[in-house]
Amino acid sequence: MLGYLFEALTPFNLMLAFMGVVAGVTIGAMPGLTATMAVAVLTPLTFTMEPASALIMLAAIYMGGIYGGCFAAVLLNTPGTPSSIATTFDGYPMAKRGDGALALSLATMASVVGGVVGVAMLLLVAPPLAKVALAFGPVEYFWLAVLGLTLVASLSEGSLLKGIMGACFGLLISFVGSAVIGGDLRFTFGNPTLTGGINIVVALIGLFCIPVVLDLVTTPDPHLEFSEDKHRGFRLMEAVRQMFGQKLNLVRSSAIGAFVGALPAAGGAIASLIAYSEARRSSKRSAHFGKGEPGGIVASEAANNATVGGGFIPTLVLGIPGTPPDAIILGALLVHGIRIGPSLFTEHSAIVYTFIFGLLIASLLMLPIGLFLGRYAFRGFVAIPKALLVPGILLMTILGTYAINNNLTEVFIMLALGVVGWVLARAGFSPAPIVLGVVLGQIAEQGFVQAWLIGTASDNLLGMYFGRPISLVILTLIVLSLGYPLLSSRLKGKLVQGSD
Amino acid sequence: MAALGFIALGAWVLYESRTYTEFGAVFPRAVSMVMILAAVVWILLVMVGVGRSAPGERGVLWRPLTLMVVGAAWALLIPELGFVGGSLIGFLGAMVVAKFHSWSWLSWLGHMAVAVIVTVAAYALFAWGLNVPL
Amino acid sequence: MKTSNVIKTVGASLVLGLTLGAPSAQAEYPEKDVTYIIPFNPGGESDVTARLQEPPFKEITGKGFVFQYKTGAGGATGWSQLNQLPADGYTIMGFNLPHVILQPMGGNVGYKTEDLEIVYIFQLTPYSLNVPANSPYKTLEDYIDHAKKNPGAITVGGVGTNSAPHAAQTKFDHEAGIKTSYIPFTGTSASTAALLGNQIQAQWSFITVGVEQGDNVRMLAVAMDERHPLFPDVPTFKEKGIELSDGARRGVLVPKDTPEDIKKKLSDIMAQINKNEDFVKKMEEGGYVLIDVPYDEADEYMEGLSEDYQEVGRLLGLVK
Numbered sequence: 010m011l012g013y014l015f016e017a018l019t020p021f022n023l024m025l026a027f028m029g030v031v032a033g034v035t036i037g038a039m040p041g042l043t044a045t046m047a048v049a050v051l052t053p054l055t056f057t058m059e060p061a062s063a064l065i066m067l068a069a070i071y072m073g074g075i076y077g078g079c080f081a082a083v084l085l086n087t088p089g090t091p092s093s094i095a096t097t098f099d100g101y102p103m104a105k106r107g108d109g110a111l112a113l114s115l116a117t118m119a120s121v122v123g124g125v126v127g128v129a130m131l132l133l134v135a136p137p138l139a140k141v142a143l144a145f146g147p148v149e150y151f152w153l154a155v156l157g158l159t160l161v162a163s164l165s166e167g168s169l170l171k172g173i174m175g176a177c178f179g180l181l182i183s184f185v186g187s188a189v190i191g192g193d194l195r196f197t198f199g200n201p202t203l204t205g206g207i208n209i210v211v212a213l214i215g216l217f218c219i220p221v222v223l224d225l226v227t228t229p230d231p232h233l234e235f236s237e238d239k240h241r242g243f244r245l246m247e248a249v250r251q252m253f254g255q256k257l258n259l260v261r262s263s264a265i266g267a268f269v270g271a272l273p274a275a276g277g278a279i280a281s282l283i284a285y286s287e288a289r290r291s292s293k294r295s296a297h298f299g300k301g302e303p304g305g306i307v308a309s310e311a312a313n314n315a316t317v318g319g320g321f322i323p324t325l326v327l328g329i330p331g332t333p334p335d336a337i338i339l340g341a342l343l344v345h346g347i348r349i350g351p352s353l354f355t356e357h358s359a360i361v362y363t364f365i366f367g368l369l370i371a372s373l374l375m376l377p378i379g380l381f382l383g384r385y386a387f388r389g390f391v392a393i394p395k396a397l398l399v400p401g402i403l404l405m406t407i408l409g410t411y412a413i414n415n416n417l418t419e420v421f422i423m424l425a426l427g428v429v430g431w432v433l434a435r436a437g438f439s440p441a442p443i444v445l446g447v448v449l450g451q452i453a454e455q456g457f458v459q460a461w462l463i464g465t466a467s468d469n470l471l472g473m474y475f476g477r478p479i480s481l482v483i484l485t486l487i488v489l490s491l492g493y494p495l496l497s498s499r500l501k502g503k504l505v506q507g508s509d
Numbered sequence: 510m511a512a513l514g515f516i517a518l519g520a521w522v523l524y525e526s527r528t529y530t531e532f533g534a535v536f537p538r539a540v541s542m543v544m545i546l547a548a549v550v551w552i553l554l555v556m557v558g559v560g561r562s563a564p565g566e567r568g569v570l571w572r573p574l575t576l577m578v579v580g581a582a583w584a585l586l587i588p589e590l591g592f593v594g595g596s597l598i599g600f601l602g603a604m605v606v607a608k609f610h611s612w613s614w615l616s617w618l619g620h621m622a623v624a625v626i627v628t629v630a631a632y633a634l635f636a637w638g639l640n641v642p643l
Numbered sequence: 644m645k646t647s648n649v650i651k652t653v654g655a656s657l658v659l660g661l662t663l664g665a666p667s668a669q670a671e672y673p674e675k676d677v678t679y680i681i682p683f684n685p686g687g688e689s690d691v692t693a694r695l696q697e698p699p700f701k702e703i704t705g706k707g708f709v710f711q712y713k714t715g716a717g718g719a720t721g722w723s724q725l726n727q728l729p730a731d732g733y734t735i736m737g738f739n740l741p742h743v744i745l746q747p748m749g750g751n752v753g754y755k756t757e758d759l760e761i762v763y764i765f766q767l768t769p770y771s772l773n774v775p776a777n778s779p780y781k782t783l784e785d786y787i788d789h790a791k792k793n794p795g796a797i798t799v800g801g802v803g804t805n806s807a808p809h810a811a812q813t814k815f816d817h818e819a820g821i822k823t824s825y826i827p828f829t830g831t832s833a834s835t836a837a838l839l840g841n842q843i844q845a846q847w848s849f850i851t852v853g854v855e856q857g858d859n860v861r862m863l864a865v866a867m868d869e870r871h872p873l874f875p876d877v878p879t880f881k882e883k884g885i886e887l888s889d890g891a892r893r894g895v896l897v898p899k900d901t902p903e904d905i906k907k908k909l910s911d912i913m914a915q916i917n918k919n920e921d922f923v924k925k926m927e928e929g930g931y932v933l934i935d936v937p938y939d940e941a942d943e944y945m946e947g948l949s950e951d952y953q954e955v956g957r958l959l960g961l962v963k
Contacts, residue, residue: 049685053710056697143840147826170547177544184537195537219580226572229609273836327839328855329832336686336832343691346925350855397623400603403580404596404628407587408635414713420584428577451829454536459826463843466798466824 018370025058025066026367030374033073034382040081040218040402041409043090043210044074048334052341060345061360065367067341071334072124072317072371075277076379079116079310083109084233084390085402087218091209091448092277092313094441095285097217098164099298099305104233106301109387114248115303116310117379119259123311124372126263127270127318131325132365138319139326142271147463148474150274151456152483154449157279159490160286161445164299169491172442175433179446180453182207182426210413211423212447214406216440219427222402224434225395232398233391245380255307258288266312270319276332277313278448284312286490314375318368325353325361576606593632600624672732672908679708680728680736682721687830688851692766692893693737695926699919703912717803718742722896723753725760730898732905735762740892741807744945744952749805749961761945762906763913764894764936766926768849770811770866770887771877772799775838776859778845783863783883786845790821797823800834801847805959807891808847811866813958815847818885835860849890850874854930866890873930889951894936910938 029051036047047070055063078089083100096116103112130138145153158180162172184195186206225232252259262284269280288308289298298305320331328350330336339349347357354361393401410423430440464473474480583599590598601624612620677700683689690710697708713721721736722743728734743759746752772786780786790797801808804827812825826843828834831852838846839859846852850871853862862877866887870879880887895913897906916922917933926933936944 049712052685056694143836146837146840146842170550173547174544177540177547180540181537181544184540223573223576226576226607227570274833323836327836327859329836329839330686333684333686336684338686340686340691340694343929344694346928348855348928350857351859352857396604396608396620397627399576399607400600400624401627403583403603404600404631407580407584407596407599408631411587412635415711417584417588420587421581424577424580424584427580431573455829457536459828462824462826463798466795466826468796 018366022062022065022363022367023370025062026069026371027374027378029066029069030073030371030378033070033075034077034080034375034378036070037074037077037089038080039405039409040085040087040089041210041214041406042412044071044078044092045090045333045337046413047071047074048337052337055341056344060342060347060357061363061367063341063345064338064360064364065371067334067338068317068364068368069371069374071338072314072368073375073378074334075313075317076117076120076124076310076375078313079120079306080113080382080386083112083116083306084386085218086221088213088444090277091213091444092281092316093309094161094213094278094444095281095309096306096313097441098285098309099300099302102299102301103303103306104387107233108301109233109391110383111248111251111303112306113383113387114245114380115251115306117376117383118248118252119255119262119307119310120314120379121372121376122259123263123266123314124317124375125369126260126311127267127315128365128369128372129318130264130267130315131318131321131368135322135326138268138271138322142273142323142331143327144479145272146477147456147459148477149456149479149483150272150452151460152480152487153272153275153279154453154456156483156487156490157282157445157449158442158453159487160282161442163490164282164286164289164441168437171438175438175440175442176446179212179443179448180450181446182212182443183447183450184454207422207426207447208413208419209444209448211410211419212426213444214410215423215426216430216444218402218406219424220431220434220440222399222406223427223431225399229395231391232395233387251303252307255304258292258304258307259311261291262288262308262311263315266315267319267322269312270316270331271322273323273329273331274452276320277316278445280316280319281309281312282445284308314372321365321368327351328353572606576603579603579606592636593628596628596632597624600628672905673704673706675733676707676709677732678711678734680711680713680721680734682713682718682737684714684830685710685712688768688849689737689739689893692926692931695922696765696913696916699916699922700912702919703915717746717806719746719752719754722746722759725754725896726758726899728898730900730902732897732901732909734898735909736896738894738896739807740764740894740948741810741952741955742891744949745805745810745956745959745961748952748956749959756945756949758899759896760899760901760906761936761941762895762897762909762938764892764934764941764944765913765917766893767890767932767934768851768893768930769871769890769932770808771848771850771853772815772863773838773846773848773852773856773860774844774863775841776861777841778861780845780863781861783878783880786863787819787821790816790819790823794822795824797845798826798843799823799845799847800826800828800837800843802828802831802834805961809959810952810955811887811889812847814889814955815880815885815887817958818887850930853877854928867932871930873928890932892934894941906938913937 032051033044033047036042037044048067051070052067055066075090075092078093079096079100081087081089082093082096083104086097086101088094088097100112100116103109158176162176163169185203186195265284265287266280269275269283285305285308288304289295292298292304294302316332320335323329323331324335324339328339330339342349347360406423407420410420411417413419434440460473464470579599579602582602583595586595586598589595604620604624679693681690681693694710701707713724718739722738725736738759744756747755774780780789799812801812803809809825812823816823828837831848834846834848835852835856837843850865853860854873862874864878864880864883865871866889867879868881868888870877897909914935914937917935923933
């Protein structure tokens with residue numbers, strides 16, 4: 010097996026991995042461009058390469074892309090990819106406080122650890138984990154989606170009720186278009202673009218980014234600044250010290266990320282959210298989460314990079330993609346003439362193992378690249394005057410939205426949602442529940458209706474929803490997460506407290 | 510206030526979903542009912558005095574509103590003037606809205622230059638690097 | 644020079660010029676890369692089969708494809724926007740049957756089947772009825788028997804509603820006189836995952852899944868006229884007395900107003916791609932069956948299919 014490691018370490022492959030990570034990070038960092046898009050767009054470049062090298066490059070782009078999302082999350086309160094939503098909870102407050110460089114360093118190191126753990130799990134426990142992943146059926150996905158929503162509703166700044174309303178609003182947005190089951194067109198007003206539904210990334214950019222931009226012009230204060238002079242330094246040592254204090258958090262979050270990533274169709278967004286929530290629950294400083302607590306960033310970023318390795322578990326073992334970029338990579342494999350599916354490990358083990366080690370290298374490469382970028386990112390970013398920052402962000406969002414489907418109507422949708430998001434934000438509604446509603450809507454609805462159909466077919470409707478072991482575990486978590494805010498502080502006050 | 514909006518939205522969704530097939534309607538109905546419920550509870554709690562209302566408005570509002578108009582105009586101008594043209598105008602418009610201090614003409618020049626460079630660079634990246642048809 | 648020689652020289656150069664010029668006018672298309680729009684997700688079968696066409700396309704024309712995706716509504720988003728795209732021959736779009744026939748039948752999806760201008764239909768993926776390897780159903784008869792005794796109890800997954808697998812399930816149930824419960828999924832991988840995890844008991848899908856999953860999946864039968872060379876042990880539906888020999892077909896569209904000669908040229912290029920050895924090998928290994936329906940035969944072909952699908956549409960409840 011180690012022979013493949015050396016295979017992966019050839020100068021050519023190393024260079025590919027390096028370029029891949031840089032490309033991925035750059036694209037992932039821009040609001041509007043996601044890791045999925047990065048992989049999709051850069052895949053054709055790899056067709057002329059050897060399969061193993063092509064895969065290494067794609068894996069590097071993917072890993073870098075997921076990591077890159079933290080930059081926009083910390084600096085702009087906009088997740089660069091849906092996987093970074095939870096990073097905004099503490100990343101942005103830290104940046105606002107002047108600790109942005111620290112936040113970025115933490116995010117980088119957490120991402121590296123997460124990535125490595127994810128690959129380790131891929132290498133060591135892929136086949137059994139794949140079997141477990143298969144045990145998740147429609148019901149489990151439904152409850153998982155509900156869990157994600159209740160988590161974000163209870164976590165987000167503001168009251169639980171507002172969070173629930175926001176999540177419901179997000180769900181309704183996800184219904185626009187043709188119904189998952191039944192195919193009827195809902196809420197499309199006869200517009201062909203709406204027939205395709207409201208794209209997740211469009212909603213993400215609109216609801217997170219535009220309100221930030223609008224807020225920027227509300228006051229003349231600078232967007233971000235350093236807290237004190239001494240904090241202009243590298244802050245690497247400080248970040249490393251913090252990391253050592255987060256050992257348990259790191260391992261747990263990475264494990265969660267790898268596992269959730271292994272569930273086909275569940276991705277970084279849910280993984281990072283669950284990891285974040287668990288980190289908060291078990292931390293002694295839980296009251297600080299959401300206000301700029303390093304543990305939150307660590308949890309979110311470790312989890313989301315672990316989903317990369319985890320996502321490849323069903324992909325390589327069964328030929329079933331664990332996350333959307335996996336589907337693209339599978340397609341690329343097919344074009345290279347490699348049969349995917351259970352026979353992949355046996356027929357092409359050389360390619361597979363070289364690829365896995367390539368993933369590992371990419372994860373490790375993120376450390377120097379990320380720290381280097383992070384050091385200058387925060388400093389450079391703070392220096393940009395608002396008069397350039399505002400139009401610059403607008404440019405990126407409009408371009409990014411357009412780039413998704415080459416559709417100008419979607420740009421308008423994005424802007425419109427942005428205005429709505431801004432108004433709601435002023436009323437105390439945080440964007441995270443809404444966006445998660447959009448992200449999880451399809452999974453939730455599909456799971457619900459499919460479970461209903463299967464349950465009716467076997468005459469076991471109630472048992473279907475409530476009788477299965479995995480579902481019960483998830484249900485317990487749901488109840489706990491709903492109960493947590495109620496139990497923790499003053500009952501009524503916490504329920505309806507407006508946001509600050 | 511927003512809660513009322515949500516109730517209205519929920520009611521509208523329920524209304525619309527009458528025309529949908531059984532499967533297509535069930536989830537929207539369930540979700541909008543939950544939403545209405547949450548909104549009602551919220552309003553009740555506010556009235557009872559337990560909840561605090563939303564934080565007061567801070568900052569001036571004409572700028573964000575103008576920016577929204579600029580944003581819309583930007584998007585509308587792109588098909589007319591091409592990407593670079595429309596974006597340059599949009600960029601400059603947004604820049605002016607975000608300008609809080611007065612500028613010397615040198616400052617103006619510098620900002621315009623950056624505007625042009627950034628817009629063109631972004632166009633290059635997307636049109637050629639990423640193959641997006643603009 | 645003597646006049647006759649001058650005339651001969653001029654005449655010769657004219658002829659030479661014309662002969663050189665004429666094929667170059669013909670060979671001008673394509674002068675640049677062609678944008679190939681896929682109305683489904685990247686990495687899916689429609690994407691992969693299209694991408695496999697690129698190397699032979701490059702060989703033949705020297706130009707490549709630029710892939711774009713317009714996803715949504717099971718392909719309808721892309722197809723409804725087809726005729727607004729530039730009609731200069733540099734934009735083409737993939738399409739699937741029976742989607743483009745069944746979808747408009749069911750209601751307003753933004754386009755009508757006749758709106759779509761077909762240049763070539765190049766591939767057929769036959770249906771197969773799959774069960775997990777550990778399923779109690781070892782043969783098609785087992786399946787039918789169980790369904791007869793417990794109507795509606797068997798859960799069968801498939802991609803989409805009113806889609807190809809749904810059509811297959813409807814037709815099969817009708818012919819076999821049974822009732823099974825169709826569970827829609829958003830993609831083949833999703834339904835395969837459910838199948839492998841025993842969340843559903845069977846799956847209406849395509850031979851490609853059987854190829855991919857190998858021993859994890861048992862194909863009860865395939866919808867072909869003769870047994871597939873890769874699976875000599877799997878019977879066809881026809882053998883078992885069920886008239887089901889069909890599958891999903893894929894082809895290429897252009898916007899309506901594309902010039903006639905470009906349409907013909909594209910059709911010819913596609914025909915040549917289908918003969919490219921490498922392409923043929925990769926497709927057949929994946930379980931795809933290559934078919935050739937060029938531009939001039941497309942209309943007739945579609946009419947024939949439409950008639951077949953009318954019946955299916957009625958069974959699905961799309962047509963009253």
